[in-house]
Amino acid sequence: MKRAIALFNLVFFIPAIVLSFMVWNDYSSRMEASATNAASSGRSLFFLDRGSRVMSIEEDDDTGLKGELYDVKTKKLLKEVPLQSNIHRQFASFYQDGRLIFITLDDVSRVNVNVVDAEGGVKELAQGTMELSGFLDSSVHLWKGKVIISGQTPGNVPFIARMDRGKLQKADLNQKNLLPSRATYIRDVTGSFKSDAAVPMFEVDLHDGRTAYVSGIFNPQQLPLAYIQKENETSFEAEEHAARQFAARFGLNDTNLLQVDSDDPKQVRTYDAAAKKPGNVLPTPMPVYQAHLFSLNDDETLIAGSTTKDEAEGHVLGYVYDEKKKSFTDVSALVSLIPYDELNSDELYFYKEAGDDRLFYSNSQDSAGWMNIREGAFNVLSGETFRSWVLGKEEYRKSFHSFVDYLKQGDALVVNWAIWVIIPVFMFGSLAVLPPLLNASRKRKLEQGIAISGTIASVTETGTFVNNQPLVRFTVRFQDEGRMKEATIKKVVSYLHPVGVGDPVMISYNRSKNKAMFLTSADVPENAEPEMIEHAVLKRIDVHGNALRGNALLLHFEAGANIYTIPVVQAPGFEYQTGETASLIHIGGMIRLYGYGSGLRPNDSERLSVQGEITRIRPCDVTIGDRRLMVFETLISYGEERLRKVNSQFVPLGLDVHVGAILPASVKKDEFEKEIRLLRGKQGSAKVTAVSFAGTTGDRPYARITALRNGEEYAIEQSIEPSYGVVVGDELWIAYDERSHEAVIVQYAVNG
Template sequence: MRKSYLSLFTLVFWIPAVILSILVWNDYSGYVRSAADRLLPVKALYYLDQGKKVLAVTDSSNGLMATLYDAGTHKAEQEVELRSDIHRQRLVSYQAGKLVVATKDNMSLQVNVIDPADGAKELVQGSFNIPTFLSSDGHEWRGRLLFAGADKSSAVHVAEVSQAQLHYVNLNGSAALPARPVSIREAFFSFQEAHSLPVYEVGLKDGRTAYASALFGKDGIPLLGLRGAQESAPEAQKRVGQEFAAQLGLDNTRLLRVSSEYPKQVHYYNEAAGKWGEAVKTPEPVYQARLFPLNDQETLIAGSTTEDEIKGTLRGYLYHEQTGEFTNVNAALKTLSYDQLQDPKLSFYKEANNDTLYYSSPDSLGGWLLVKEGLSGQISNGELQQWQMAAGEDQLSAATFKNYVLTWNALVVNWVIWLAIPLLMVVGLLWLPQLLIRKRWQKLAEGVLIQGTVINLAETGMLVNEQPQVRLIVRFTDQGQSKEVQIKQVISYLNPIRPGDQVMISYNRSKHTATLVRESELKNQAPPRIIHDAVLRQIEACGPVNRGQALLLHLEAAGQSYSVPVVQPSGFVYRTGERADLIITSGNARLLRYGPAERSDQANQLTLEAEITRVQRLPVKIAGQNLLLLEIVMVNGKERLRKVNSQFVPENLEVTVGAVVPVTAKPEEVALQSRLLQGKQGSASVRSVDYRGTTGDRPLATITVERSGQSYRIRQSIEPVYGVEAGDELWIAYDERTGEATIVNYAT
């Protein structure tokens, strides 16, 4: 009989599984052969680090994905998500040896600085709105990225990214304008290459027109001017343009322009007088020319060696506009055709005082040239896809088989089901106890240990391994309140539980559920331990973090030493001899309080659930712990509160987007933030910052800000990775009646 059952089991499960396995293998082999057809098309290629690195931009589910490759090994080293709307527009610039990429995500400007050595950093973090299209409200101008826009609250703002730093100004707060600005747009033809200076046209509330320079002055703000009552728009634009150029030290009398007359050579042009000058005397004539302004000093002149471009080849010179010197760059053009040179999407990039000339033609190729040495290189989309294929996408391997299975087509689903049934029957019983134990430990970890009293119990009628399951009612005190909770538990006849017995439970405050804790589990799970009045003995510097400094604090209490990693923002100072309270969890020490900050009563803390919506790994590692910047959304009833919090996390602990974690906060702070976020928001200038210790490892600050002539007071803990300094522009939520405010977005 047993043999008959075994034969039936083989026929029903294993024979179909074998047949499906053969079909899956054949389908997988075809999947590998078609690997090249599945590769995402490359939208743009950019070289970095003098040709040692290549950045490939492709489509992704959230917009664009930038992948950094080593040009020597062809291996992918890093991926950077470039969040973008459906238009997938981007602006690119090389600044301070890094690649700056701007995209637009819904309404928000995203600017990522990609450093081939230190990874990527986001500058704007969603605090700057682009109301229309990135190509309309953003421009690349001689190595800078320029932006302008007006948000829903009619705040008119301009921004400039230069030297891989963001400079941002809200024109609503400008005392130089006689009325509030309500709109902004680029002045007519202002951003064309032949002009010395790009200018914005600003509409004022009283109907007048003002002008703002797109380039920022030495004081870090754009230049402003008014259109005269009797002036036409072109007259006013020309006048303020010349005034702005003079203030910025720009020479608009010897600009470069391509003549529209055959054979289209480059001439000097006097913008102030509106007159053409002589042709630019390049070492060899350049015909059918095109100009590529590169930086404040240099322009690339490229074109044909003959008047009829069909008969000639490409020729190019770097022209230094201040010294008048020419440098031959034919090596960068030797692989380009004349049609490619005339493609409006072709871009050349070069920083002043940098020897590397880069170029990129979207949907086609990217290249580089070391100007003095003459070394050059180029890569096409097809070659980049060969690099991707070289990673093994077109070979039979465990990695490609895993990718194939994850497609979850109908054949794979059926195959998995027919394999899973017998495997679960054989192996499942071996793993089930371990899974149950792991689930139980997870429940214990989510709660707080509290002692309670059994006030009632009754059997449920269920037996597990001939042991009864009972329903316990446990009464306990939590945060000063008497509570009761129901627990189902299997108990032994040898160790019965009776009404009146004292038991230890793990209580989950957010779910109002509890788990009975056994004595053996108590020995293996130590509750968080509070260390009071630890003395700071030594401070070890561990490198910069944005405008702050990573430190390792060495504290001592009761003859025992503790090491705590922190970030010290600008303006706040940890000092030896100061005292702190520490909390010890899982063997790691954290600050609970430092300095003169008020001691917080842990029992009165509000525990909320929070979802991690973004994880950014910062380039700091101290004592086996990585510094992460987490963006979380706290749930308080029907409200969702956004917060940014840095955290040192053990390197073996994985933190992922979507994870739900408990957070504690003072009820009064949560209530204040919830109330203010329902009111008005806008930018404000920081006038003063006063620190008073920390709450946790976040400095507690009293900040005075000014908006539209009114002062507001902010009292909250701040994110030390960003910090707050006098002169910063913060985005705040505020109450005009009470003068209270809270930070929504930090300065960048």
């Protein structure tokens, strides 16, 4: 009898259990969809308060645009800032006087000039005095740190306004005594806002048929200067005469401007606008090819470009050039994090006020950054990293309160769940033991398996639907004990959170049953201990061709009764030899080289857990098995410290690896602190005079290098990137200490 009652209770609870899973999956899907929508929203980022705060600008259904102010250290939202905009949601943004200048158009075409301070306070300067018939992208200009606005009001009255040091001045071109006839139309003079023009200018059509040229900057009476085209002048001659006259009246030097060559390798040289004569190439500390110029203020210009004549083979570097002092300040640590192709973007802006030591940049929805050009400190915030801040908000986390809010919506699924759960629980409280049983079953399965990272190889719908959501058959490819394996897993998938081929996943794999199950973040232990394999002997070496300057090898190690194969890159001058011993590490189903060789350095120093954000990927034409060699440039972060590293890895085919991805890593504390310390010092080129090796740390050879700079020898002891390598005669870019004669490599002789 008792068995019959228990069976009846269990059968009665089956709908409640099924509905409970459906409710939870629906709640989870809605939370994930809400978080996904928030994370995918386009945002523009701007640093404030000397880099300690970040302003995010995104679209808003109510006001058109919305600002959010975040604290960089805590990553917490400090304040929401509403910003008015019309349906086009266009805006222009600049820095002045330590504040963000934010320009929009409202619903009635009025120009709003908002000044946003470090506390998120907003002050509107235009006060409805400017209307604009047109779009902002053709009406707002940045020239030497000044904002210049031009256009026509809906009443066809041309005007020019300028924003300088946080103050706004406006001049209507039809005011008395400015022009000899009524102005009817205004347009930019092509090229006058570039660095090889002394004065920005506009061309103005007059009512009597003549043409006038007016300056984009104002005289002490807060008016632009004007020049009327003569009858015997061509438009080109009139532009030249106006530019020369304006430069003389404003006291500007038009004989020593900057210009980028039109022909390769497009270097920067001085330019005499008055004589239309190019001068000498600007003597930057290192040559800058395929250059771009960004005017920062009246005295300084940012020069950014490539280290090589073919930009596809080089790195981005940059210098702030002080035109008065004729001096250069290296800002490559910051600009090298921007892909070269994005230097052409209309949405990339650099800002630096005269006399300030901070250089800022904003790259639309991609990233923002700053650098203290005197101290060398810098910080970069990518759009991907900022999205993780947004998802950290309470409203996107699963919690009791958010679940209660979900239940309060009371849709059909929730009502059915309430009927089948509340009444049975009240009548048959004994069935409360089911959840613990389910958890115990899952825990038992987890204990029988091992946690391994894998990649979705194929996705097939089974034709079965649960709550109108498909039951999908996934094939997961992963590496276990040195071999590639596949496992099939069935799972109900939400249409709001699709999973595709190539997506990385975590699974629990039962070797004895050859079965697997997907893992959640709660299933994976936070500090999973890796398995060390000591005294592995190198038995065989297979050569798989060249890998940049190195050679791609497949190493076969024997330890106990097992054979382990590991792909590596052998650096020039370094040699793996059969018979040598190594330490291997088994983690996440992958076998990796932990250290190799009789000269192996001890790995007992304290290690730091850091994050590395991929900033550049260079695939190589080398594939071993199902893994392809790639060279990554990563930005290593630990607290407020930032370090750029180059590292090659053999990546499983089909694995989605992209710029902006965050990779966890572990580094030795003493080496990390040494490199950070030296990078804060001096940098320069040095020639390698001696190289020796002492085994490897991981798969990177540990090198002892002697480099000569200005007659002084510097000692470099560090692991090196094997695909680049270091050989005698190489010209390296190093960071060094003149007292201790220690140094580290900043850039290899071979560019990635």
